[in-house]
Amino acid sequence: MEITAKELRGKPTQIIEQASRGTEVIITVHGKKLAKIIPYRMKEKQITQDTDEIFGIWKDKDIGDSVDNYVRSIRKRRSI
Numbered sequence: 001m002e003i004t005a006k007e008l009r010g011k012p013t014q015i016i017e018q019a020s021r022g023t024e025v026i027i028t029v030h031g032k033k034l035a036k037i038i039p040y041r042m043k044e045k046q047i048t049q050d051t052d053e054i055f056g057i058w059k060d061k062d063i064g065d066s067v068d069n070y071v072r073s074i075r076k077r078r079s080i
Contacts, residue, residue, distance in 0.1 A: 002026045005034070 001023050019025050025037040063070035
């Protein structure tokens, strides 16, 4: 479902209800797609599926069993 920003200002409650029922709402400004409103529970499912994977700067490092242990080991005080 695509709506304009003006329509969103005019009836925000109805649009939020549509999104909560599972409809993705795309907001346009001057004909260009600017934002998307999606149901919260759909996004939550995606997050829980990806929590076990290492990402970002850690994905190419050989850090052993966990990122937490690796970070703790590099934060330990160095003895002189």
